Amino acid sequence: MKEFRTVEEVLDFAIRKEIAAHHFYIELSAWAERAEAAELFEELARDELHHKIRLEAIKAGQVAIRQEEVGSLGIADSIEASEPKANLTYVQALVVAMQREKEAFRLYTRLAAIAGSGDVRDMLSKLAQEEAEHKLRLEIEYDLTTF
Secondary structure, three states: OOOOOOHHHHHHHHHHHHHHHHHHHHHHHHHOOOHHHHHHHHHHHHHHHHHHHHHHHHHOOOOOOOOOOOOOOOHHHHOOOOOOOOOOOHHHHHHHHHHHHHHHHHHHHHHHHHOOOOHHHHHHHHHHHHHHHHHHHHHHHHHHHHO
């Protein structure tokens, strides 16, 4: 992982990741084969944009955070990662999205650990929680679609 020297570098990195995630879900919504898939990906795109906005708020000194635990079905842990490409099937798009959310969760968890203590750590932990929620929603959709 990249070495950060300041909190601002951590926040800038996380903001860039959220922008990329937003674009990723917009792309997936365009590739979706079913309306429900497009709606799910559009909602996740909005969530990632809200994450970016919250990161920018913490960077500006405004923070409001509440912690909660999130479960997992473990599906994302047991399937192979793949990269997005044109003409993905719905199931392939779900697999890519689950892997991305898993990576985002791990990223925010690691960033929170190196952030030390205080509001920045709490905000990064909250973002990790929300990425875990996204992964769980995708796992449920995957489960409903494939079983």
